[in-house]
Amino acid sequence: MTTAVALRPGQRARRRRETAAAYTLLGPSFIGVGVFLVVPVFMVLVLSFMDWDLISPPRWVGPDHYADLLTSAKMWNSLLVTGRFVLMAIPTSIVLGLLLAIALNRGLPGSRLLRVLYVLPWVCAPLALGVVWRWLFDPSQGAVNVLFGRRIEWMSNPDLALPAVAFVSVWSSLGYISLFFLAGLQQIPASVHEAAKLDGAGPVRMLWSVTLPLLRPTTFFVTVTSVISSFQVFDLVYGLTGSAAGYPSGTTDVIAARIYQEAFVSLKLGPASAMAVILFAVLVVITVVQQRYFTPRITYDMS
């Protein structure tokens, strides 16, 4: 930085020009990031203290919505459903994604084609994938039951609906997650594995004591991003269950679906905003906790 040095007049003029240019260049993004991202965060906070349906004038109610949410069975149900979904989907997709990456990393012929097939669902609209799986799970005309040879009410049985949603979520994110592990695996120098082999490590020992610790930064990144996106899962659930929120009997009523229902179907913007604020807080806490837990454990020098 040259700020300590006295500037010559020419330099000062240039700096002024550069500042003006910079703020002009940032202009459009002030709209995108400032007006449509930062301002809404403050707006949602304000809205969460109000009663408003966009028709009658808004009314200030203070922290009432938060107090109500604390005792709201629906809110707790949604948090529980979302938590259950995350616990079913994330560990499964991370373990399978890692195994898939290890298998693809062996360089077997055709690995590249296989990788493309596994990633395919990720570029597809989750809403459309949800609709496709809704048909596949259809009790009488769906392909899944034909393959199983028996009639199972996948999406209308309260015990099966959420696991089915989690299954489709794992199905669609597996290849995507494996790409990160593949990138991580390719960064591990071959010499590390050779050294471990010379020390007599078998394949399981190698995975557990060498590969996994070295993949910790990748695992951290994948876990954090998947947990954050799973807490917001909506399109896939909507496609699978339709507009009847939480069908059957609230067992698929993830928190984003609840916010959507409350805000845009019931037009209760106040309570919906309070839920959104709570979701935001939960996500911030999760990010911070995961950061705290993983950061001391990812300091491996791979060189």
Add this chain to the structure above:
Amino acid sequence: MTTPDATPAPPVPPAAVVARATSPANRHPVRRSRAVATLLTYLMLLAGAALMLTPFIFSVMTALKTPRQFNITPPLTLPDPATFENFTTLFSAQYQFWVPIAVTAQVVLVMVVGQLFSSVLAAYAFATLEFPGRDLLFWVYLSTLMIPAVVTIIPLYVMVTEAGMKNTFWGMVVPLMFGSPYAIFLLRENFRSVPSEVLDAARLDGAGTLRRLWYVIVPMNKPILATLTLITVVSHWNNFMWPSIIAPAKEWRVITVATAALQSQYSGNWTLVMAATTIALAPLIVLFLAFQDQITRSIGVTGLK
């Protein structure tokens, strides 16, 4: 397309390999168990790949059947004869499925232009210019990466509705077209790798701020710009939540919203619904297959989002 890992073995194997292959050590249990492991890995990979692919195949198969065929034959039989009846129905005057396709294409186009324009300019300022407040501002931009869409969607709905722009094209695109913190961050990281000597030389040659961007930065960063374009196309073609609340009216429905509406209105009419999902999915599948290398690599680098 040829896969590099499928290259055939050299015609004349080195002596050591021949010796190893013919020696009795080949029947050593460790070696045999490794072959078995490879075979098992392969089988699992193929089974998994089949599981990835079959939903798409089944849905296209169903889309090619008439409702009658679908009702009298098991769901897994091939369409015989294959018919485009469902597609012609969707494109008839009753369903007008060309409308959502046209709307989605326009949304994607405006998003690509708007996102690239705003994000490139902002990233360029952050990466190469020095100005008071830069670090603080960049920190603010970075921290907005953490804001989930579900949180901003209510205020955005209020803004657009109060502006009288609900169920309009611009009401749907304006809040999302002026750059995203993610794109700005991604581009800034790449723009910073342009050596400052190159930029200084251009400056000495009399190139102004915009000229340096257009003639130095942009040509040197074509791959990341292509990646960002692909990411924008994918995420906006697939977007559902925001369009479904702000533009549910028939004339401004995007493809995902139209598919969801069709599914809830004609549930049980699976051949028609599967034709709709085929239309919603096919363009991106084609795009993905055409740019698979670019896309898979960009996921590894950026976490396509």
